[in-house]
Amino acid sequence: MASALPQPSRQSTSTPTGSVTSLSSTTRLKPLQLASDARRVSSASPSKLRSPARPSLGGGVQSNSSSSVTSLRSTSAAFASGGTDKGLRRTVSIASFPQPPKANSRLSTASVASSTSQTPRGSPDLVKSATGTTRKKSRLSSATTNSNRGSKTSSLNNGIDGKAVQNLAGIKDSEGLVSASSPPQSRSSSAQGSYSTSATTFDDTEDVGADSTTAGKKGPRPKEAKGNVLVSVRVRPDNGAHEGSRADGEWMVDGRRSLIAFKGKESYDYFYDNVFTTHDNNSRVYDSSAKRLVRRVMEGYHGTVFAYGMTGTGKTFSMQGTASSPGVIPLAITDIFSYIRETPHREFLLRVSYLEIYNERINDLLSASTATGPGAAAPQEEIKLREDSKRGVYATPLKEEIVQSPTQLLRVIARGDHARRTGSTQFNARSSRSHAVVQIVVESRERAPGGTSSQDKRAAVPPGGVRVSTLSLIDLAGSERAAENKERRTEGAHINKSLLTLGTVIARLSESKEKAANSTDKEGKHLPYRDSKLTRLLQPALSGNSLVSILCTIQTGSSGSAAPANTHTNETLNTLKFAARAKNNIVSHAKRAEEAFGGGNGDAGSRVLLERYRVEIQTLRAQLENQTKVQVENETKVEEERIEKEHEARHEEQMLEMQLARTALKERIEHLNRLILSSKSTGVNSSSATAALERLSRVSANLESGSRSLRSSASQSTLGASSLRRTVSQYSLASGDRSSGYQLQRSSLVPEDDDDTIGEYGDGNASLQMQITALQADLSDKNRYISTLERRLLQARRSSHSRMSMGLSQHKNSEDVDVTAVLRERDMEITELRIQLDDKDRMLTALRSAARQRDIAQMPMEAAGSEKQASQRNSEGNANVLASPPATGPTSPTNPVSPIKALEKEKEKDGKRKSADEMSRMLDEMIQDRVETGHLAKSSRGSIRVLSGTANRRESIGPVPPALGPRSAIAETPEADA
Numbered sequence: 013m014a015s016a017l018p019q020p021s022r023q024s025t026s027t028p029t030g031s032v033t034s035l036s037s038t039t040r041l042k043p044l045q046l047a048s049d050a051r052r053v054s055s056a057s058p059s060k061l062r063s064p065a066r067p068s069l070g071g072g073v074q075s076n077s078s079s080s081v082t083s084l085r086s087t088s089a090a091f092a093s094g095g096t097d098k099g100l101r102r103t104v105s106i107a108s109f110p111q112p113p114k115a116n117s118r119l120s121t122a123s124v125a126s127s128t129s130q131t132p133r134g135s136p137d138l139v140k141s142a143t144g145t146t147r148k149k150s151r152l153s154s155a156t157t158n159s160n161r162g163s164k165t166s167s168l169n170n171g172i173d174g175k176a177v178q179n180l181a182g183i184k185d186s187e188g189l190v191s192a193s194s195p196p197q198s199r200s201s202s203a204q205g206s207y208s209t210s211a212t213t214f215d216d217t218e219d220v221g222a223d224s225t226t227a228g229k230k231g232p233r234p235k236e237a238k239g240n241v242l243v244s245v246r247v248r249p250d251n252g253a254h255e256g257s258r259a260d261g262e263w264m265v266d267g268r269r270s271l272i273a274f275k276g277k278e279s280y281d282y283f284y285d286n287v288f289t290t291h292d293n294n295s296r297v298y299d300s301s302a303k304r305l306v307r308r309v310m311e312g313y314h315g316t317v318f319a320y321g322m323t324g325t326g327k328t329f330s331m332q333g334t335a336s337s338p339g340v341i342p343l344a345i346t347d348i349f350s351y352i353r354e355t356p357h358r359e360f361l362l363r364v365s366y367l368e369i370y371n372e373r374i375n376d377l378l379s380a381s382t383a384t385g386p387g388a389a390a391p392q393e394e395i396k397l398r399e400d401s402k403r404g405v406y407a408t409p410l411k412e413e414i415v416q417s418p419t420q421l422l423r424v425i426a427r428g429d430h431a432r433r434t435g436s437t438q439f440n441a442r443s444s445r446s447h448a449v450v451q452i453v454v455e456s457r458e459r460a461p462g463g464t465s466s467q468d469k470r471a472a473v474p475p476g477g478v479r480v481s482t483l484s485l486i487d488l489a490g491s492e493r494a495a496e497n498k499e500r501r502t503e504g505a506h507i508n509k510s511l512l513t514l515g516t517v518i519a520r521l522s523e524s525k526e527k528a529a530n531s532t533d534k535e536g537k538h539l540p541y542r543d544s545k546l547t548r549l550l551q552p553a554l555s556g557n558s559l560v561s562i563l564c565t566i567q568t569g570s571s572g573s574a575a576p577a578n579t580h581t582n583e584t585l586n587t588l589k590f591a592a593r594a595k596n597n598i599v600s601h602a603k604r605a606e607e608a609f610g611g612g613n614g615d616a617g618s619r620v621l622l623e624r625y626r627v628e629i630q631t632l633r634a635q636l637e638n639q640t641k642v643q644v645e646n647e648t649k650v651e652e653e654r655i656e657k658e659h660e661a662r663h664e665e666q667m668l669e670m671q672l673a674r675t676a677l678k679e680r681i682e683h684l685n686r687l688i689l690s691s692k693s694t695g696v697n698s699s700s701a702t703a704a705l706e707r708l709s710r711v712s713a714n715l716e717s718g719s720r721s722l723r724s725s726a727s728q729s730t731l732g733a734s735s736l737r738r739t740v741s742q743y744s745l746a747s748g749d750r751s752s753g754y755q756l757q758r759s760s761l762v763p764e765d766d767d768d769t770i771g772e773y774g775d776g777n778a779s780l781q782m783q784i785t786a787l788q789a790d791l792s793d794k795n796r797y798i799s800t801l802e803r804r805l806l807q808a809r810r811s812s813h814s815r816m817s818m819g820l821s822q823h824k825n826s827e828d829v830d831v832t833a834v835l836r837e838r839d840m841e842i843t844e845l846r847i848q849l850d851d852k853d854r855m856l857t858a859l860r861s862a863a864r865q866r867d868i869a870q871m872p873m874e875a876a877g878s879e880k881q882a883s884q885r886n887s888e889g890n891a892n893v894l895a896s897p898p899a900t901g902p903t904s905p906t907n908p909v910s911p912i913k914a915l916e917k918e919k920e921k922d923g924k925r926k927s928a929d930e931m932s933r934m935l936d937e938m939i940q941d942r943v944e945t946g947h948l949a950k951s952s953r954g955s956i957r958v959l960s961g962t963a964n965r966r967e968s969i970g971p972v973p974p975a976l977g978p979r980s981a982i983a984e985t986p987e988a989d990a
């Protein structure tokens with residue numbers, strides 16, 4: 013069927029000029045490299061066959077003879093360059109995109125296009141050129157058509173179509189329904205659900221040198237034929253009917269030649285940059301129509317891809333795709349990240365926004381408040397379109413999300429998709445009821461040299477500014493006939509109106525260019541961009557500031573459509589006409605975005621997040637460093653203060669200890685002084701007791717037991733001296749100055765030899781009294797000392813608590829050990845002192861009772877003495893007067909004692925013996941008690957010694973003489989033994 017159709021284009025291809033032949037071979041060889049290598053080629057080879065783009069070129073082209081396509085292209089290149097090498101390089105550097113129809117070609121093709129869409133096949137513009145008739149204009153048009161086709165096939169299909177073109181040249185009558193297969197290199201699915209593609213699968217870098225082999229003088233280079241506007245048509249499979257089998261006409265889709273032809277009441281042939289047949293999948297559509305644009309966006313150009321077509325023809329399918337066949341958006345995302353991975357010398361920042369235009373209102377699809385239904389948040393703030401010189405037209409306020417991975421970006425877009433309005437229409441069960449715009453803003457900057465870590469690199473000042481480019485991926489709502497549902501009708505009215513405005517704008521673009529060329533109205537402000545939000549938003553792209561790729565979707569058959577066949581065909585033809593107009597009218601002079609410097613200079617500067625972030629990072633890092641410095645200083649200060657406080661506390665403690673020691677020593681000195689005085693004046697020691705005993709023995713030889721008991725008490729007093737000595741040693745221990753304590757003890761203690769200590773004024777009674785007093789003083793001393801120790805203990809506890817609460821973990825262990833040791837020592841001291849006190853108490857009790865006993869014993873003795881004196885006096889008197897009876901007393905024959913008195917004396921003697929026995933029993937009990945408590949040890953011979961534990965503590969004092977032990981004193985006293 014297709015072959016039955018006239019094939020004017022094939023004719024034209026079959027009658028190529030030399031340049032066309034050259035194109036074929038060129039594209040076969042390396043279409044992509046050539047495509048990208050526009051700069052060098054344009055400068056190096058002025059004879060490039062390039063469609064002139066500028067209206068001004070028209071004249072020149074027209075003046076050129078059609079037979080000299082080479083010179084024509086050369087001229088166009090010169091025009092494209094604006095007459096300067098620099099401009100030329102710049103313009104051509106982005107020529108990896110197929111060039112739009114240029115001046116004369118546009119002029120001619122504009123007319124062709126308009127006639128194409130309006131005139132049936134056979135009109136001179138198409139048919140004649142296609143058939144190769146020899147009229148000049150036709151040939152010119154034909155040449156243009158061919159070059160367009162050549163360019164698009166070579167540049168967009170990544171080599172595949174280049175091959176197809178070459179084949180095409182040789183197979184004039186090949187079936188147009190065959191389409192080239194998708195390039196196999198493209199992508200494989202990744203674990204994350206994204207698709208890894210190689211952003212470098214084509215060699216279109218500007219740096220690629222001119223390939224002289226492909227830039228033959230005979231034919232145009234593919235890159236020369238490329239433009240910044242790409243128009244593709246995709247044909248959706250027609251379920252339930254065979255293509256071209258509709259009764260109202262026949263369709264022919266030739267993917268290889270990018271041709272769609274219709275033969276009906278009127279016949280049309282449409283050539284585009286790409287024609288995708290029903291067999292072409294999304295991957296191929298992306299590779300041919302958007303991949304290069306995405307790459308250019310990554311290099312700093314603005315790019316717009318939009319899908320246009322009737323409802324249900326596959327716009328959303330092409331843009332979003334499915335899980336098994338991802339569309340343009342996910343594939344573009346994958347490529348963006350592949351490019352970033354493959355460009356290590358630059359750093360990137362991506363932010364994405366997603367909006368929809370629904371019933372002429374802009375909704376932010378990423379804002380949570382877009383959600384509808386119960387529980388939905390308050391309606392979002394109205395989003396308006398604004399314009400400024402740097403950013404062009406933009407929507408505000410619009411949420412932008414920074415994304416760092418393909419998965420994240422896909423997720424953000426999926427969220428937006430979810431929020432987008434869809435509904436059921438006659439053509440599509442899930443029809444998009446709004447125009448949806450995904451905008452990905454790409455910021456990139458040369459990485460700072462030096463430094464290995466990413467931190468170093470970020471800290472360094474980068475060599476260049478930040479380039480900001482935007483990729484807009486737009487899924488338009490489908491045009492449709494009036495629906496029955498009122499809501500759908502309203503939506504449809506808005507959709508149709510905006511699409512109509514878009515069509516009008518595009519249709520008027522050529523007029524605008526003509527006018528712009530001839531008048532001062534360079535901006536083309538007469539174009540009705542403001543008539544709809546869609547055209548307003550697309551204004552920057554349509555007015556030439558960005559690379560554009562338009563994907564028009566059609567369905568040749570009307571199966572599945574509720575619309576009548578002829579209506580459907582008309583709609584499809586309208587889409588094709590729109591595509592043709594777009595192809596012919598839109599001219600892009602997209603330039604690489606300028607690099608912005610500084611974080612906050614003007615609006616553009618403030619928008620550059622990458623720079624703002626860098627500045628912010630630097631500021632924050634400086635702040636962090638300052639804070640760290642301050643923190644370190646503070647910590648040092650706190651540590652110093654802590655150490656100082658610790659020193660102070662230690663010093664205070666030491667002072668306190670010293671003071672205590674001094675107080676203790678003073679008290680001790682006073683006490684010892686008191687003792688010395690006492691011993692001198694009253695003989696408070698064992699000697700006094702012995703003297704008393706001797707006196708007693710002089711009075712009565714029978715009071716041996718009494719003397720023994722007194723001796724015991726003298727021993728007891730020695731024990732007291734010993735305990736006093738111990739007290740001194742404890743004082744010295746407490747003061748921490750053992751040697752001085754020892755000295756004191758050595759120098760001030762009572763002499764150890766009992767015999768030496770017998771005082772002159774030994775009076776048993778007084779001595780006991782004094783001893784009691786001394787012991788009481790000692791007791792009060794000890795009490796004072798205990799309270800001092802308790803105070804110190806409390807202080808030590810308090811200071812240890814405060815130290816612990818200061819959280820000084822580093823000193824904690826050692827101090828804890830110290831404090832615990834000190835506490836333990838103090839506790840032991842206190843315990844020992846208490847034991848001593850108990851001893852003393854018991855001793856006091858014993859001494860008191862001994863004193864009482866003695867007092868009792870003394871009273872009869874004194875009475876007896878006075879009686880004796882009296883009797884002596886009487887006997888003396890009686891002797892003088894009367895003869896005295898002879899003395900009968902055993903003790904003194906001269907002092908005879910009456911039997912009653914002797915009896916009394918016996919009684920008295922018994923009492924004394926009793927009290928002495930009682931005392932020695934008490935002392936024995938005490939000694940036994942001390943032996944049991946482990947203070948003393950009893951040897952088998954009955955001698956007593958101080959235990960080593962106790963002795964150890966007394967080491968500072970020196971060895972305790974055995975005589976000091978009370979029991980030893982008793983044991984070594986022969987009287988006691990007896």
Ligand SMILES: Nc1ncnc2c1ncn2[C@@H]1O[C@H](COP(=O)(O)OP(=O)(O)OP(=O)(O)O)[C@@H](O)[C@H]1O
Nearest residue numbers: 248249323324325326327328329440443444489490
């Ligand atoms: N090339 C294709 N191959 C297979 N199925 C397709 C193709 N194009 C579209 N479809 C299917 O056709 C149906 C409609 O497609 P889609 O929703 O993409 O149309 P649309 O143009 O976006 O419609 P609308 O404008 O109403 O949103 C979907 O079920 C989709 O899967």
